[in-house]
Amino acid sequence: MAEKTLLEYWFILYNRKVIIFVITLSSMITAGALSKILSPVYEAKAVFFVPKEPDITTFFTSPDEIMARSPLMPTSNEEPHGPYIGILKSKTIAGLVQKDFPHKTVENLMRRDMDFVLSDEYLLEVYARDNNPGLAADIANAYVKYFKQLMGEYSQMSQSERQATIEEEIAKNEKRLSRAKGILKAFQQKNRTANLDEEIKQLISMKTTFESQLENAHVEYHENKNKMLAVKRKLKDEVRAFETSELVITSPLLEKLRAQLVDIEAKMATLRVEIKESHPEYMTLKRNYEEIKKNIDKEIEIIIKSQVKAPDTFYENLRRQLISLTIEKEGIEADIKGTRQVLSGIEERIREIPKLRNQLDTFVSEVDRYKRLTDTLKVNLEEVMAQTKRAPQVAVLVEDATPPAKASFPILWLNVMVACLAGLAGGVFYCFFVNYLEETREKRIYRLWKVLKSIQE
Structure with a gap:
């Protein structure tokens, strides 16, 4: 086949313009009809961020922390947000949300109905889709709520383990302190070393x-x-x-x-x-x-x-x-x-x-050491218990999800436009395909004749 010029291609399309118009029009009509028939899907968006600096506030201990208020800012880097998006996509948080919305399945929440995006401003955006705009907004807000809950539970688990460990150490040190006091008292009574x-x-x-x-x-x-x-x-x-x-x-x-x-x-x-x-x-x-x-x-x-x-x-x-x-x-x-x-x-x-003083100093220092250690552990226990009751600021809600006024799918004008482009491309392809079949018809008939003739011989 000889190569065709652009003008020849144009004449091919021009000669079959009616077919292209019919295909494009039918595609647009079909898209418009489907847009009217399909149930609308609404998409709600909730926006939040995880503060760059952890929410550290102490009540009884005295670390080098500034108690004054300071603005909370997100981390201006993509890498730290990876684990947060992973938690949002996890089956655990999807299961928690599914309990509040039984009409949803965990797989749909994980694959089809939810999207999690890190915006250019380093804010986490939660998109929830549902046929009911109110439910879509509630699902998006539920994800933010359960994200905070999960992050709080993760820290709460370590606090509980820390509290149990501190209570055990306090019990051990109180026994040691009581034994050290008994030894000191017996030594003082035996040797009359009160002062x-x-x-x-x-x-x-x-x-x-x-x-x-x-x-x-x-x-x-x-x-x-x-x-x-x-x-x-x-x-x-x-x-x-x-x-x-x-x-x-x-x-x-x-x-x-x-x-x-x-x-x-x-x-x-x-x-x-x-x-x-x-x-x-x-x-x-x-x-x-x-x-x-x-x-x-x-x-x-x-x-x-x-x-x-x-x-x-x-x-x-x-x-x-x-x-x-x-x-x-x-x-x-x-x-x-x-x-x-x-x-x-x-x-x-x-x-x-002098000998008694050395022994007395040893016993007194032992008592003081256990007393200081026990007091420190008790202060730490009070701090842990106070931290357990406190809800840390693990996520800051920037934009609460509200029921959307318009459906995100189907969008009539967008669907019709896409159908128009798809129909136009399909019509052009059809025209070129039909022209190809017509041009190669004689060659195909000749080849078929030769095949039949060879079969008869």
């Missing part, structure tokens, strides 16, 4: 006082010793005036009473360091001390009466002085012994305090 700083001051003060008393006691002891030597020398001078006899100024009972007196004085000196003099235990020791002292005086009186025959003599007076000095000596020795015991206890206690 070591105050105690060390008192111990140093008492040590100074008792050291001064010990020095005074030594001085008194030497004075008493010198007095006794002087009295004994006088007694030697006066002994010739009496019958030769042994001077007895002691007895087993007196020695026993003196030993008891020394022991009680030592205990009283020790208790004066640890407790007050008004304490019942100290008062009991004091009464025993007075009673033993009276018994010593009685025993001395008995010794005096039994040994001396002339109570008004100078010898008797010297002997009485010697006995008094002896008793005084015993008392001074008891004071010295008791003071030394007390000083030994004070010094031992002072040596113990």
